[in-house]
Amino acid sequence: MSQRSITLEIYEIKKEIDDYFSIYFKKPKNFVYHxxxxxxxxxxxxxxxxxxIFSFSSSPTERLLQITYRKGISQYKKYLENMTKGDTLELLYFGNQYSFYYEKPLVFFAGGIGITVFxxxxxxxxxxxxxxxxxxLFINKTDRFPFMNILDEYKKFLNLTIHYYQTSKEGRLTKDKLKEILPSIMDIKYEYYIAGPPLMVDSTSDLLRKFGIDDKTIHTDSFDGYLEETR
Ligand SMILES: Cc1cc2nc3c(=O)[nH]c(=O)nc-3n(C[C@H](O)[C@H](O)[C@H](O)COP(=O)(O)OP(=O)(O)OC[C@H]3O[C@@H](n4cnc5c(N)ncnc54)[C@H](O)[C@@H]3O)c2cc1C
Structure with a gap:
């Protein structure tokens, strides 16, 4: 983890879908992240x-830094929503608790805004x-999945399968439903990554444990501050 404080200048603000917005920042010189x-x-x-706390929704390989957030009710979000091009913010203390093991087969569980990480x-x-x-496996309350077009485009370049799971239609993700969506969970040793609101992260981790999956292969990013499971 680096504790340097870095000034970020807003380059562009973009509405993704509904109440999801991205802020693009100019990348400071020699700025390295994962x-x-x-x-x-x-x-x-x-x-x-x-x-x-925010996750980068951009890749380190890209020219600009990007974060994506959901509109909110806090004073902080009100200020964030009123920011414009040229405004500056301070970035502090960045890093992560885990790395992506790209040499292994991977399963990503995104809960709503958790898609930023993936x-x-x-x-x-x-x-x-x-x-x-x-x-x-992208879990969202409605069929308004942020970044859906981009994710579907990614399939052309990657060995990627996407399952969009809508909780308002399909109910909570259960062991049987997960087995149906990902039958190979029974015999392939995947690395599992889960990102989203804490309730979603906890329930998905519990689900994986019911399959007897080793905790060491489950990596989580819990977006504290979002109280509901998905929205
Ligand atoms: C490791 C980590 C990574 C994170 N990455 C991200 C990220 O990439 N993007 C991101 O957005 N957040 C991320 N977060 C969460 C972020 O730090 C904030 O906690 C989160 O955005 C909530 O912000 P807030 O406290 O200002 O509350 P608000 O956004 O104002 O929300 C407070 C609560 O009110 C609910 N709420 C919001 N609007 C309404 C409404 N209109 N009606 C009813 N309820 C509403 C929210 O769902 C939430 O439960 C991350 C957190 C962690 C720990």
Whole structure:
């Protein structure tokens, strides 16, 4: 983990879908990070000073830095939503608890906004011509999946299978449903990555444990601050 404080300048803001927005920043010189790394983003405005953790939704191979967030109700989000091109924010303390084992078969579970981590990891695999077998199970409340077009495009360049799972239609993900979606879970030794709201991360980890999967192969990114399972 690096503890350097770095000033980021906003290059562009883009609406992805519904209440999902991306902010692109100019990449500072010699800035090095890894796919799915997260960092503290500090907003200072008058007497207000707060930080939140964000994951890079861009890949280190890309020209700009990108984060993607869901609109919210906090003061922090209100300030974030009012930012414009040229505004600056402070990035502090970035890194990650795990790496992507691209030499192994991978399963990614994204819960809503958790897709940021995997967008970064998939773009990185494309740009470095890595060809692991990847199954992405994208769990969302509605059929409005952020980055759906980009993810479907990624399939042309990767050995990637995507299953879009809509909880409002299909209910909670259960052991039987997961077995149906990913029958190879019974006999292939995958590395599992789970990112999203804490409730989704915990329930998916529990589900994997029911298959007797070794905890050491389960890597989690729990997006504290999002209280519901998916939205
Ligand atoms: C390792 C890590 C990585 C993370 N990466 C990301 C990331 O890439 N992108 C990201 O967005 N967050 C990420 N987070 C979460 C982030 O740090 C914040 O905690 C999160 O965005 C919530 O922000 P907030 O506290 O300002 O609350 P808000 O966004 O204001 O939300 C507070 C609560 O209110 C709910 N809510 C929001 N709007 C409404 C509404 N209109 N009606 C009813 N309820 C509502 C929210 O779902 C949430 O439960 C990450 C967290 C961690 C720990």
């Amino acid at each position: 796919p799915g790394d997260c960092f503290d983003l500090i907003i200072t405005k008058d007497t207000f000073k707060e930080k939140r 967008k970064s990891a998939l773009q990185y695999a494309i740009d470095n011509k890595l060809q692991p077998s990847i199954n992405l």
